Amino acid sequence: MRILLVEDDAMIGDAVRTSLRQDGYAVEWVRDGRAAEAALSAEHFDLVLLDLGLPDKDGIAVLQSLRQRKQTIPVIVITARDGVGERIKGLDAGADDYVVKPFDMDELGARIRSALRRSSGHAEPEIEVMGVRLNPATREVTRDGRPVMLSAREYAVVEALMLRPGAILSRAQLEERMYAWGEEVESNTVEVHIHGARRKLGSDFIQNVRGVGYFVPKPGAKT
Known part of the structure; x- marks a missing residue:
């Protein structure tokens, strides 16, 4: 999952980015409103963390502009404005x-997971497809009740596909969910992590449409 962090305070921005990356998120950090709008116009993000007191363009103006363009990406405001x-x-x-700042990172993490669940249409805290169960809150994955250890990149691929069962995601779309803007992506990285996930979850779990992309079947679908 890719998060755009819009925060002009260097200490807060660095702490939030570090914490979220440790949780497996790909984080792009920008420090003013104009840069936020440029990033949102050029790249895909799954969620925005938005400060309000920003240089160049206020956070409220950035948010209003985003909604006027009919972009439905979840936005969590993080600010010292507590009135x-x-x-x-x-x-x-x-x-x-x-x-409201100062906030606890564990609470912010829970709010991020909740917003991502709502945006993907999953009200329940866990997702299950073909006997594979994923808990975004704990990042635990099981297959037929047995725990499965995935690397951070493998988890990112599996989570992206399980959030949209039946939908085909291209290699580029999967790369977007694994890496922050500007991070170097190796040419075969998606295939390597899909191979690793299949080895742990079953060869039939992630399926390929040649030349198009990858998907996990909808629950109840014939494979």
């Missing part, structure tokens, strides 16, 4: 959640 009026303004502008 009730400010919270109402942020939520009315289109924020999915509002977190």
Whole structure:
């Protein structure tokens, strides 16, 4: 999962990025509103963490512009503006959640997982496809009740596919979910991690449409 972090405070930005990367997210960090809009126009992100007091363009203006373009990406506001009026303004502008600084990283992580579940249409905390069960909160994966240890990249691929069973994701789409903007991507990285996931979860779990991409079958589908 790729997250755009928009935060002008160097200490907070570095701490949040480090923590989220340790949790397996690909994080792109920008420090002003104009850079945020450029990133959102050029790249795919699964979620935005948005400060409000930004240089060049205020966070509320960035959020309003995003919603005016009909982009439904989840946005969690992270800000020191703790007044009730400010919270109402942020939520009315289109924020999915509002977190006041200073915040606990474990709580922020839970709010991120909740927003991602809602955006993918999964209200339940766990996802199950073909006997494979994934818990985004704990990042635990089981197959037929037995725990399976996936690498961070393998997990990113499996999570992206399980969130949209039956949908074919291209190699480029999977790379977007594994790497932050500008990170170097090896030419065969997707194939390597899919091979590793298949070895652990079963050769029939992740399927390939040659020249198009990869998918996991919908629950109940014939394979």
